[in-house]
Structure formats: C-alpha cells, structure tokens
Amino acid sequence: xxxxxSCASSANLGPGYDSASIALNAFHEILxxxxxxxxxxxxxxxxxxxxxxLTGTPQEAVAEAILHDFGSEEHIKLVSRxxxxxxxxxxxxxxxxxxxxxALKDLLSLNLSMESMINYASIGEYTVTxxxxxxxxxxxxxxxxxxxxxLNPPIWHKLSIHPDLKLAVINIHIEMAEKTKMCRAVVxxxxxxxxxxxxxxxxxxxxxxxxxYDPEMIKAGMNDAIVEPARSAIYPFYPKLKEKLLAHxxxxxxxxxxxPSVLCVLGxxxxxxxxxxxxxxxxxxxxxxFEVIESGVCGGAVVAR
Amino acid sequence: xxxxxSCASSANLGPGYDSASIALNAFHEILxxxxxxxxxxxxxxxxxxxxxxLTGTPQEAVAEAILHDFGSEEHIKLVSRxxxxxxxxxxxxxxxxxxxxxALKDLLSLNLSMESMINYASIGEYTVTxxxxxxxxxxxxxxxxxxxxxLNPPIWHKLSIHPDLKLAVINIHIEMAEKTKMCRAVVxxxxxxxxxxxxxxxxxxxxxxxxxYDPEMIKAGMNDAIVEPARSAIYPFYPKLKEKLLAHxxxxxxxxxxxPSVLCVLGxxxxxxxxxxxxxxxxxxxxxxFEVIESGVCGGAVVAR
Numbered sequence: 001x002x003x004x005x006s007c008a009s010s011a012n013l014g015p016g017y018d019s020a021s022i023a024l025n026a027f028h029e030i031l032x033x034x035x036x037x038x039x040x041x042x043x044x045x046x047x048x049x050x051x052x053x054l055t056g057t058p059q060e061a062v063a064e065a066i067l068h069d070f071g072s073e074e075h076i077k078l079v080s081r082x083x084x085x086x087x088x089x090x091x092x093x094x095x096x097x098x099x100x101x102x103a104l105k106d107l108l109s110l111n112l113s114m115e116s117m118i119n120y121a122s123i124g125e126y127t128v129t130x131x132x133x134x135x136x137x138x139x140x141x142x143x144x145x146x147x148x149x150x151l152n153p154p155i156w157h158k159l160s161i162h163p164d165l166k167l168a169v170i171n172i173h174i175e176m177a178e179k180t181k182m183c184r185a186v187v188x189x190x191x192x193x194x195x196x197x198x199x200x201x202x203x204x205x206x207x208x209x210x211x212x213y214d215p216e217m218i219k220a221g222m223n224d225a226i227v228e229p230a231r232s233a234i235y236p237f238y239p240k241l242k243e244k245l246l247a248h249x250x251x252x253x254x255x256x257x258x259x260p261s262v263l264c265v266l267g268x269x270x271x272x273x274x275x276x277x278x279x280x281x282x283x284x285x286x287x288x289x290f291e292v293i294e295s296g297v298c299g300g301a302v303v304a305r
Numbered sequence: 306x307x308x309x310x311s312c313a314s315s316a317n318l319g320p321g322y323d324s325a326s327i328a329l330n331a332f333h334e335i336l337x338x339x340x341x342x343x344x345x346x347x348x349x350x351x352x353x354x355x356x357x358x359l360t361g362t363p364q365e366a367v368a369e370a371i372l373h374d375f376g377s378e379e380h381i382k383l384v385s386r387x388x389x390x391x392x393x394x395x396x397x398x399x400x401x402x403x404x405x406x407x408a409l410k411d412l413l414s415l416n417l418s419m420e421s422m423i424n425y426a427s428i429g430e431y432t433v434t435x436x437x438x439x440x441x442x443x444x445x446x447x448x449x450x451x452x453x454x455x456l457n458p459p460i461w462h463k464l465s466i467h468p469d470l471k472l473a474v475i476n477i478h479i480e481m482a483e484k485t486k487m488c489r490a491v492v493x494x495x496x497x498x499x500x501x502x503x504x505x506x507x508x509x510x511x512x513x514x515x516x517x518y519d520p521e522m523i524k525a526g527m528n529d530a531i532v533e534p535a536r537s538a539i540y541p542f543y544p545k546l547k548e549k550l551l552a553h554x555x556x557x558x559x560x561x562x563x564x565p566s567v568l569c570v571l572g573x574x575x576x577x578x579x580x581x582x583x584x585x586x587x588x589x590x591x592x593x594x595f596e597v598i599e600s601g602v603c604g605g606a607v608v609a610r
Contacts, residue, residue: 016505016506016509018502019502019506019509147510157510189498190495190497191495191497191498191501193492193494193495193496193531195501196505197322199505200320200324200501201324201325201508202505203505203506203508204324204325205452206509207513208512208513208516214462220460226501
C-alpha cells in the first residue's frame with residue numbers, strides 16, 4: 001500500500017482569477033491506495049471527516065480514466081482520509097484528484113508527463129464542479145505559489161513567497177448547492193477597461209509583494225475589481241469582513257477561490273488572535289460558523305511509503 | 306543658471322497600460338533655467354534637434370502655472386536642449402514637464418511635495434497631448450521601473466530591473482498628427498474577461514521577470530491582449546516586427562507608450578546587431594526610417610549646477 005499526500009489550495013488570490021493559486025498545508029488529502037481483488041475496477045472509501053459530504057468522488061473518476069486509458073485490468077482500492085473541507089473554496093477536488101493521479105502513477109508504474117498528470121486530475125475536478133480548475137490542480141501538484149501562463153497546454157511558473165510571511169485561512173461554513181457554478185455565473189463576460197487595468201497592476205504588485213515581503217504592495221495588490229465585487233451578492237458579509245480583517249492587521253485579504261473561505265496574508269509576528277477577533281465580529285453577527293487556521297505554503301504532492 | 310536633466314520613458318510595457326513605465330537614459334531633456342529681465346514671465350527657447358517639431362511647449366505651460374500659483378513676479382529664461390524625439394512614444398512631454406518643475410522648484414526655492422511636482426508636470430503633459438500621462442511623468446521624475454498604484458492621488462512603487470538585463474529602443478520615424486489622441490481612441494472601453502485575465506497574469510510575470518531575470522516570464526509577460534491588438538490598425542507593421550524581433554533573440558517586445566517606438570528587453574550579452582537586422586527586415590520593407598538605440602534604466606531627474 002502507498003499513501004499520497006496532497007495539499008489544499010487557494011486560487012485567484014483576489015486579482016488572479018484563473019491565473020494564480022497557492023498551495024496550503026493547512027488541509028491535506030491523504031489517500032491510501034493498493035491493488036485489491038474486490039469487484040469493480042475502483043473501490044473508494046471516503047473516511048475524511050468532511051469528505052462524507054461529497055456526492056461525487058473525483059478519486060473514482062480519475063482512477064477509472066487512467067485504468068481505462070492504459071488498458072489495465074487491475075482492481076484498485078482507495079481510502080481517502082483527507083481533512084479538506086468540501087465546497088469551501090480551498091480546492092478539495094483538485095487536491096483529491098492530484099492525489100489519485102499520483103497514486104495510480106505509482107501503483108501502475110506509469111510514465112506520465114506533468115501535462116498528462118494535470119489533464120487526468122482535471123477529470124476529477126470536472127466530475128465534481130463541472131469546471132476544471134487547473135489553477136487549483138497545478139498548485140496542489142507542484143506546490144508553492146503558481147502563476148498559470150496557459151491552460152491549454154498547461155504552462156505555469158512556480159514561485160516562493162517570502163519566508164517571513166504567514167497565511168491564515170478563515171474556513172467559513174456555509175452549505176451551498178452548485179456553489180462553483182453559481183460563483184462562475186456571476187462573473188461578467190465583458191468588463192470595463194479600468195477594471196482590467198486595476199487587476200493587472202494589482203496582481204503584479206501582489207505577486208511581487210508576496211515574493212519580496214512588501215506589505216504596501218500586498219495590501220494594494222490583494223484587491224480584485226472584477227470577480228469579488230460580482231460575488232458580493234453571494235457573500236454579502238465579505239466586504240465588511242475584509243475591511244475588519246485589514247483594520248486588525250491583515251496585510252491582504254481575498255476570497256479563497258470561489259469562497260466562502262477567506263485567505264489572509266500576515267506578517268510573521270502578527271498573532272492570529274486579532275484575525276479571530278475580526279472574524280468573530282462580522283461572522284457572529286451573521287450567524288455564520290467558522291474557524292481560523294494558520295497555514296504554510298505546501299511544497300507539492302508526495303508519495304509516502 | 307541651473308541645468309536639469311530628465312529622462313525619456315516607456316509606458317505600458319505591453320500589458321501595463323496606464324500602470325507601468327520605465328525611465329530610459331537613451332534620451333534626455335536638458336533644460337537650462339535662470340532668472341532674466343526679458344519681457345514676459347517665461348521665455349523658452351527650444352534648441353534640441355527634435356524639439357523644433359513641437360508646436361506647444363510643455364515647459365512654458367508648467368513654468369507659468371507655478372509662477373502664477375506662487376504669486377511670483379520673476380521672469381524665467383528656459384533653454385531646452387533635449388534630444389528626446391517628439392511623438393515617438395518615449396514620453397518627451399513628460400520628461401520636459403518634469404525638468405521644468407524641478408528647475409522652477411530649485412530657482413524659486415519652493416518646497417513642493419512629490420504629489421505637487423507630479424501635478425504640475427501633468428499640466429505640461431496635458432498641454433501637449435490632451436491627456437496627463439502620469440506613468441511617463443512619474444518614471445521621468447523618480448526613475449526606475451514604476452508601477453502606478455493610483456493616479457489620483459498619485460501612488461507608485463519604484464522597482465529596479467535585474468542588472469543583467471539590457472533595453473533597446475527602436476525609434477521609429479513616422480509623423481502623425483494627434484497621435485496620442487488617436488491611439489487612445491482605439492482602446493476599447495469594454496473588454497472580454499479573458500483579455501483582462503491575460504493582461505493581469507502577463508503584467509505580473511513581466512514585472513517579476515524583469516526584477517529577477519527570468520527570460521521565460523519576460524517573454525510570456527510582455528504581451529498585451531487589450532491595447533496592442535487595437536493599435537495594430539495604426540501600426541500595421543508592428544505584429545510582424547515583434548515576431549521578427551523575438552525570433553532574433555529579444556526576450557520581450559512592446560510598443561513604447563502609444564508607439565510607434567518599440568521597446569525590446571535583451572540579455573546582457575545579446576548583441577544589438579540582430580535587433581537591427583530584424584528591424585531592417587520589416588521596416589525597410591515598409592519604407593519606415595528608424596534607429597536602434599541601447600538604453601539603461603534612468604535613476605530619476607536631477608538638478609546639475
């Protein structure tokens with residue numbers, strides 16, 4: 001039996017819609033995989049606390065696609081023990097899909113290119129969300145902060161963030177059916193030139209600020225003129241939460257992916273207590289349960305033996 | 306008498322429309338300034354080779370605004386000896402305006418804030434082009450590579466580019482009346498989401514690539530999905546010229562500001578000969594005269610005594 005570990009991720013980071021993502025070690029998918037003699041080509045057991053919420057299993061879809069494409073008649077047993085919250089905007093399906101690709105690659109000794117691994121993982125993403133979020137998939141697979149240059153073929157640049165920066169995820173518990181679909185539907189197809197200019201300079205400042213530890217650039221850069229304003233109708237608490245978090249010392253605040261979770265960038269010495277206080281002030285008022293979790297940047301998915 | 310020297314600049318850099326600019330020491334405005342007893346509050350003599358083309362003088366407009374605002378009854382004599390080509394897209398009016406602000410500040414011992422200097426310089430810009438290009442003004446004034454966070458109030462971040470990078474300007478000689486106005490008119494007000502996403506990730510990659518010397522990021526980043534495609538109707542030779550320059554070893558190519566000049570990013574050891582060959586192949590075919598000039602990054606405007 002092998003065990004694969006892959007991380008959650010935050011996509012978008014504010015101005016980086018469909019182009020920037022960061023791998024978070026706050027949450028992991030832990031996938032045990034082995035050959036079996038059970039019926040059916042793939043048997044998946046989801047044991048993760050949060051995993052049980054899931055209706056579709058990306059692991060199954062990915063594993064079956066790989067077995068099919070390589071003409072394998074093996075039976076595979078997968079046990080998912082992840083703790084990534086589903087539907088929270090931290091790339092659970094991407095992480096689960098990546099873990100499955102790595103598990104099958106290892107078990108079947110497949111020689112899969114990076115592009116091929118990403119494409120197989122996107123099958124799992126598509127099964128769950130109806131969209132292949134390559135930003136989440138690539139961040140989970142390769143780790144770090146990634147800028148996606150191209151989706152097809154997948155081309156990306158992996159960066160590090162400055163070691164004195166700290167991240168915190170506010171994991172917000174709102175049950176929403178078809179969340180991703182709804183969150184994409186509100187994003188306008190045509191936008192004002194001014195918004196495009198804002199997002200370009202903001203993403204440039206944010207990435208540079210994260211790499212070099214520049215609080216001013218992070219603060220100015222982690223603002224989205226296109227997607228977050230459109231999603232405020234879905235998350236009416238968000239603008240006030242962001243304002244409060246910034247007032248309590250967060251350098252930058254963004255919806256994590258399609259939300260509702262929120263990603264905060266903090267200085268090394270900034271205590272999480274103030275972030276918790278700020279979150280309580282806004283989210284308690286809205287009767288929304290949450291927890292605040294510190295996160296490092298994950299180095300990429302690994303096979304453990 | 307004092308002499309002020311301020312540099313030309315390239316704005317936009319491809320995806321950085323209205324938000325990124327770089328100060329170029331390839332061309333300078335050199336402005337001699339002294340008190341005089343001539344008639345009229347400001348007397349300006351333009352001696353620069355290229356300056357004679359200019360109909361409006363930004364220097365005069367800026368100097369008169371400052372004298373007026375500070376209630377000064379001094380008479381000022383200005384001699385402009387710059388070599389910045391007008392109407393070429395390298396920020397001539399910005400550089401001339403900045404030089405004038407510095408000259409008047411020094412002569413009259415004024416305590417002008419950075420914001421105030423920028424605002425006075427924008428008067429000169431507006432006089433010549435009908436638009437205040439603060440990206441050009443700020444780059445000329447403070448030097449380096451600047452990201453403009455906000456135009457009003459002016460907020461910017463000054464960066465350096467990696468010392469092993471080299472810049473070349475292809476100064477293209479096309480006489481065009483009302484060029485800036487025309488070049489802004491073709492820029493669409495509403496754009497596709499996909500173009501905004503491209504420009505955001507491209508500007509982020511470009512700035513990071515210029516700072517860290519990453520040829521792949523520079524190449525991928527120095528591409529504009531919004532403004533340059535719209536301006537190809539005005540500069541039909543440009544797409545082929547860019548293609549040829551990249552094929553001859555340029556890491557990145559962009560229209561400088563509103564063009565027609567073109568800015569190339571090169572590695573330290575890349576000879577300019579190949580850039581010249583590429584430019585000849587395309588521009589000779591179109592019977593357009595030009596010269597290729599190497600440029601360093603300027604450190605900002607200075608008063609010399």
